[in-house]
Amino acid sequence: xxxxxxxxxxxxxxxxxxxxxxxxxxxxxxxxxxxxxxxxxxxxxxxxxxxxxxxxxxxxxxxxxxxxxxxxxxxxxxxxxxxxxxxxxxxxxxxxxxxxxxxxxxxxxxxxxxxx
Amino acid sequence: xxxxxxxxxxxxxxxxxxxxxxxxxxxxxxxxxxxxxxxxxxxxxxxxxxxxxxxxxxxxxxxxxxxxxxxxxxxxxxxxxxxxxxxxxxxxxxxxxxxxxxxxxxxxxxxxx
Numbered sequence: 465x466x467x468x469x470x471x472x473x474x475x476x477x478x479x480x481x482x483x484x485x486x487x488x489x490x491x492x493x494x495x496x497x498x499x500x501x502x503x504x505x506x507x508x509x510x511x512x513x514x515x516x517x518x519x520x521x522x523x524x525x526x527x528x529x530x531x532x533x534x535x536x537x538x539x540x541x542x543x544x545x546x547x548x549x550x551x552x553x554x555x556x557x558x559x560x561x562x563x564x565x566x567x568x569x570x571x572x573x574x575x576x577x578x579x580x
Numbered sequence: 581x582x583x584x585x586x587x588x589x590x591x592x593x594x595x596x597x598x599x600x601x602x603x604x605x606x607x608x609x610x611x612x613x614x615x616x617x618x619x620x621x622x623x624x625x626x627x628x629x630x631x632x633x634x635x636x637x638x639x640x641x642x643x644x645x646x647x648x649x650x651x652x653x654x655x656x657x658x659x660x661x662x663x664x665x666x667x668x669x670x671x672x673x674x675x676x677x678x679x680x681x682x683x684x685x686x687x688x689x690x691x692x693x
Contacts, residue, residue: 468623497680506669506683507624520678555623559679567612567679571623 466491468558468572469538476578477546485541485575489558496539497557497569498531507555513539546579553577592690599657601687603670608651610672614681615644615655619666627655627668657689665691 469488477483489496494515499507512520513533524531528546533539543550553576557569593599605613611632616624630637630644630653637644643656653670667688671681 499681499683504686506685507671507681509680509682512678512680520680523680557623557681567614567673568626568629569679569681571616571625573621573623 468556468570470554470556470572470575472575473573474576474578476580478580479547480545483543483546483550483577483579485543485554485556485577487539487541487556487558487572489539489556490560490570493558493560493570495559495561496533497559498539498541499555499557501553501555501574503552510541543577546577548579551577551579589685590688590690592692593660595660595662595691595693597660599655599660599664599689599691601655601657601668601670601689603653603655603684605651605653605670605672607672607682608648612673613644613646613653614671615642615653616669616671616683617664617666618669618686624669660689660691662691662693665689 468490471486475483496513498510500510501507509523511524511531515533516535528544530542553574555574556572559569614629615627617627618624628639628642628644630646635646641658645654657664667686669683669686671683673679
């Protein structure tokens with residue numbers, strides 16, 4: 465019974481390159497959240513997606529960042545033209561659709577992005 | 581803007597003692613709170629949650645207390661064990677329809693054998 469999977473676990477990119485982070489939610493989960501964690505800080509919300517829809521991207525930087533959750537396949541967080549300030553751990557969380565309002569989100573192990 | 585913050589950045593306890601981790605929140609409209617545990621190199625792990633219509637909830641060795649009057653949340657861990665060493669975050673649901681979590685900055689719990 466696999467949990468939330470993220471890959472790669474570690475990613476090194478030079479400034480100006482593109483970073484692609486993947487997240488496969490738990491089986492049966494249709495909601496995906498992306499969070500960013502800077503060293504020694506809490507997680508900050510970035511974006512919330514359902515299949516083929518971006519529901520809330522209020523935490524996404526206006527430029528260079530994009531996210532998708534296609535009908536088939538994992539959710540992708542893409543960072544174009546990375547800069548050193550993008551170095552962080554990026555966590556994906558998934559949750560099922562529960563009409564009664566269960567709020568629990570299950571987190572993946574994260575992708576640690578280092579920009580050199 | 582609204583925020584969730586922690587009083588103590590680090591907490592050192594002896595194995596077997598009880599631990600109390602505190603959290604202050606500023607959004608009086610928040611109606612759901614969660615405590616997460618994060619071990620080094622791993623993602624946050626759900627510990628316990630509480631809704632605003634409750635003031636106490638107990639789990640296995642853990643208790644969460646909610647004081648809405650002073651907007652304070654605490655996590656109590658009984659008989660702390662070395663495996664409890666981690667960073668603990670409180671988080672609140674940010675409101676609206678998206679259920680996004682707003683995290684505090686974390687408290688490092690160090691359990692001394």
